[in-house]
Amino acid sequence: MAAPLKRVLMCSAGTAMRGADPARWHYGPQFDPARAAAQHARLSALVEAAGARIDWLDGADGLADSVFTHDPSLMTDRGAVILSMGKALRGPEPGLHEAHYRDLGIPVLGRIAAPGQVEGGDCVWLDPSTLAVGRGVRTNGAGIGQLAAILEPLGVTVHGFDLPLWHGADACLHLMSVISPLADDLALVHAPLLPAPFWQMLRARGMVLVEGDPDEFAASNGLSLNVLATAPRAAIAVAGFPRTKAAMERAGCSVATFEADALCIACEGGPTCLTRPILRQ
Numbered sequence: 001m002a003a004p005l006k007r008v009l010m011c012s013a014g015t016a017m018r019g020a021d022p023a024r025w026h027y028g029p030q031f032d033p034a035r036a037a038a039q040h041a042r043l044s045a046l047v048e049a050a051g052a053r054i055d056w057l058d059g060a061d062g063l064a065d066s067v068f069t070h071d072p073s074l075m076t077d078r079g080a081v082i083l084s085m086g087k088a089l090r091g092p093e094p095g096l097h098e099a100h101y102r103d104l105g106i107p108v109l110g111r112i113a114a115p116g117q118v119e120g121g122d123c124v125w126l127d128p129s130t131l132a133v134g135r136g137v138r139t140n141g142a143g144i145g146q147l148a149a150i151l152e153p154l155g156v157t158v159h160g161f162d163l164p165l166w167h168g169a170d171a172c173l174h175l176m177s178v179i180s181p182l183a184d185d186l187a188l189v190h191a192p193l194l195p196a197p198f199w200q201m202l203r204a205r206g207m208v209l210v211e212g213d214p215d216e217f218a219a220s221n222g223l224s225l226n227v228l229a230t231a232p233r234a235a236i237a238v239a240g241f242p243r244t245k246a247a248m249e250r251a252g253c254s255v256a257t258f259e260a261d262a263l264c265i266a267c268e269g270g271p272t273c274l275t276r277p278i279l280r281q
């Protein structure tokens with residue numbers, strides 16, 4: 001869903017990533033905490049310029065991946081679900097999200113518990129009552145079952161789809177790595193890695209699928225495709241991928257970009273991963 005983004009949870013890269021050891025966090029050689037912080041500040045300025053209010057997550061010092069606020073919780077119309085991370089180093093993050101939602105007065109509908117694992121990057125809302133969830137190295141069947149048990153009483157149908165291994169168990173491939181919704185009827189996709197039944201479901205729903213450039217996808221470790229919709233057909237993307245940007249523009253989108261080699265390309269997460277939408281309307 002890509003309704004106008006009104007409120008979003010983010011986490012300061014300057015604090016969370018300060019002193020992070022790239023080998024420990026599986027970050028690439030371009031990782032540079034000072035440049036990552038500056039690039040994150042530019043992203044947050046674009047998010048605010050698009051009309052969204054940012055809530056800042058506290059308590060993330062030393063938890064470098066907590067900048068990727070998309071993953072430890074999921075938001076619904078009725079409140080939040082606290083998720084359970086597939087990457088062990090990220091284990092403390094769902095607790096930070098829960099504390100934040102308590103402070104904001106946002107209801108917590110439930111929690112995913114071990115052995116269940118679900119990361120927010122594997123969850124894609126197709127409409128308010130339909131959630132697609134990728135089953136892969138970060139999200140497992142037990143987690144999807146728990147999520148369905150929490151959401152189905154609220155009228156939400158949860159569909160699980162198997163993801164490929166792609167670059168291996170230590171790398172990050174989420175369902176949102178291969179699709180970015182741009183509007184209710186439009187999405188940017190990397191079709192070769194989309195689960196075939198998910199592709200069929202999108203087509204059956206009448207979604208127009210814009211193909212990102214495959215060479216840019218490969219060169220960016222998938223980050224050319226990780227695009228945040230701030231409103232229908234308005235998006236924020238990582239700079240440096242002109243063919244993918246042009247494909248979105250041909251589909252009627254306006255696209256703002258920011259440099260993100262030290263933050264996104266190095267650390268396997270793009271603008272959608274760096275934002276947890278709290279309110280779209």
Ligand SMILES: NC(=O)NCCC[C@H](N)C(=O)O
Pocket residue numbers: 065068070071087090120121122171172174176177267268269270272273
């Ligand atoms: N939703 C996302 O795709 N999040 C990216 C998370 C990147 C982070 N370095 C991780 O491995 O979990």
